[in-house]
Amino acid sequence: MDKEKALLEIEHLKKSYDSNIVLKDISLDIHKGEVVVVVGPSGCGKSTLLRCINGLEDIQGGDILLNGEIISNRKRNMHLVRQKVGMVFQSYELFPHMTILENITLGPVKAQKRNQSEAVSEAEELLRRVNLIDKKDAYPRQLSGGQKQRVAIVRALCMHPEIMLFDEVTAALDPEMVREVLDVMLGLAREGSTMVIVTHEMQFARAIADRVVFIDSGEIVEENTPSIFFTNPDTERARQFLNIFEFDAVKGVKNK
Amino acid sequence: MDYEFINDIISLYIEAGILTFRIALLGIVGAVVVGLLCSLIKYYRVPVLQKIVGAYIELSRNTPLLIQLFFLYFGLPKIGIMLSSESCAIWGLIFLGGSYMAEAMRSGLEAVADIQVESGLSIGLTDFQVARYILLPQAITVSVPAFLANIIFLIKETSVFSAVALADLMYVAKDLIGLYYKTDEALLVLVLSYAVILLPISAVFTIAERKLRYAGFGN
Numbered sequence: 198m199d200k201e202k203a204l205l206e207i208e209h210l211k212k213s214y215d216s217n218i219v220l221k222d223i224s225l226d227i228h229k230g231e232v233v234v235v236v237g238p239s240g241c242g243k244s245t246l247l248r249c250i251n252g253l254e255d256i257q258g259g260d261i262l263l264n265g266e267i268i269s270n271r272k273r274n275m276h277l278v279r280q281k282v283g284m285v286f287q288s289y290e291l292f293p294h295m296t297i298l299e300n301i302t303l304g305p306v307k308a309q310k311r312n313q314s315e316a317v318s319e320a321e322e323l324l325r326r327v328n329l330i331d332k333k334d335a336y337p338r339q340l341s342g343g344q345k346q347r348v349a350i351v352r353a354l355c356m357h358p359e360i361m362l363f364d365e366v367t368a369a370l371d372p373e374m375v376r377e378v379l380d381v382m383l384g385l386a387r388e389g390s391t392m393v394i395v396t397h398e399m400q401f402a403r404a405i406a407d408r409v410v411f412i413d414s415g416e417i418v419e420e421n422t423p424s425i426f427f428t429n430p431d432t433e434r435a436r437q438f439l440n441i442f443e444f445d446a447v448k449g450v451k452n453k
Numbered sequence: 454m455d456y457e458f459i460n461d462i463i464s465l466y467i468e469a470g471i472l473t474f475r476i477a478l479l480g481i482v483g484a485v486v487v488g489l490l491c492s493l494i495k496y497y498r499v500p501v502l503q504k505i506v507g508a509y510i511e512l513s514r515n516t517p518l519l520i521q522l523f524f525l526y527f528g529l530p531k532i533g534i535m536l537s538s539e540s541c542a543i544w545g546l547i548f549l550g551g552s553y554m555a556e557a558m559r560s561g562l563e564a565v566a567d568i569q570v571e572s573g574l575s576i577g578l579t580d581f582q583v584a585r586y587i588l589l590p591q592a593i594t595v596s597v598p599a600f601l602a603n604i605i606f607l608i609k610e611t612s613v614f615s616a617v618a619l620a621d622l623m624y625v626a627k628d629l630i631g632l633y634y635k636t637d638e639a640l641l642v643l644v645l646s647y648a649v650i651l652l653p654i655s656a657v658f659t660i661a662e663r664k665l666r667y668a669g670f671g672n
Contacts, residue, residue, distance in 0.1 A: 280577030304576030
């Protein structure tokens, strides 16, 4: 792959909180239209990676570039960068004092200064797509977790981001609601959205990923295609990690 | 009880009541402005200013209003600043109320989860837009009960203004007692005057609080 064409380039990213090193030396290129799934054990730094990309965290070394422009540790105009980077949080983080429609149009109207009626009609169009148009005047508290998360995705989409970051977006959901959120994301992937997804849903990761990145203890241990990664990973650490998700492995422990 | 006397003095109380109310209103508006500024300075941890604000809040909350008024009324002239009784009363109320309002609003600001702010930033809003559209509206809802309680508290505190020769309700009552020795009548009308001002306000606040709670958009 041609490095010049990467939409997002992460070069030797280092992130630490005082003496606690969270990300050691992460280098990763993400190309337009690519779906990269980041997996790894809890606390390995995968969520922190997304927060660094979106400028919610300062970084202590390396660079992050979007379209060849350095976006890391910027003091000025970071909001313009964030308008191109959509982020969906594990806990939805809809604004509780606004209706669903207001939640979605706040960014387009206030941040991007787009026309109110144009933003509303696009928001309604997107809500129709995720089957939530009848909730447009509801408040977030009136929605289920799965519905809130779909709204959060729509809110990010309505900004026309060049890349979308998903931070364990199904982790807080009841099992029967996971599907409706994942379906929306699969739809986006099919349309060619560029996405970085942090998830613990291994089946989903396998279905949606163009590339899987396995992070452990703050470094990229393996980068592979999903078919190889999930059946026959190159590294022993990835193998051990995937074993956790195997029912047989659980049984094996019991039989000891 | 001398009802004829009461009848005669009511107009004096109305006049003083209006003055008390006017000063309270100006003082409270000022206190809200000071409080909002101080709470934002503390919330955003503005260097240097946050230390000054912290000292101000401690000083203001831990000294009685009466003493604060004496400083303004008797102290400032010593360094060449003369304030009228009315200005003293208003500034005194702002000095006292500012810190109480600051603490009420700060607790509201701190009740808004950091990730709500991050969520606002992530859709490309500037810090200022996040404060205006996300942080403050949510913070204010949390602050409302403390905020309204402070307003009632500040109106009651106006009763010490007579100490700086302001012709407020308390002043009129003390004056009448001194002139006519009709203590019971003067004090009865005084209590009723405060009740007339405060009970309707309190009732409106109770309704407002309940409305806010049930319309509450909290998760």
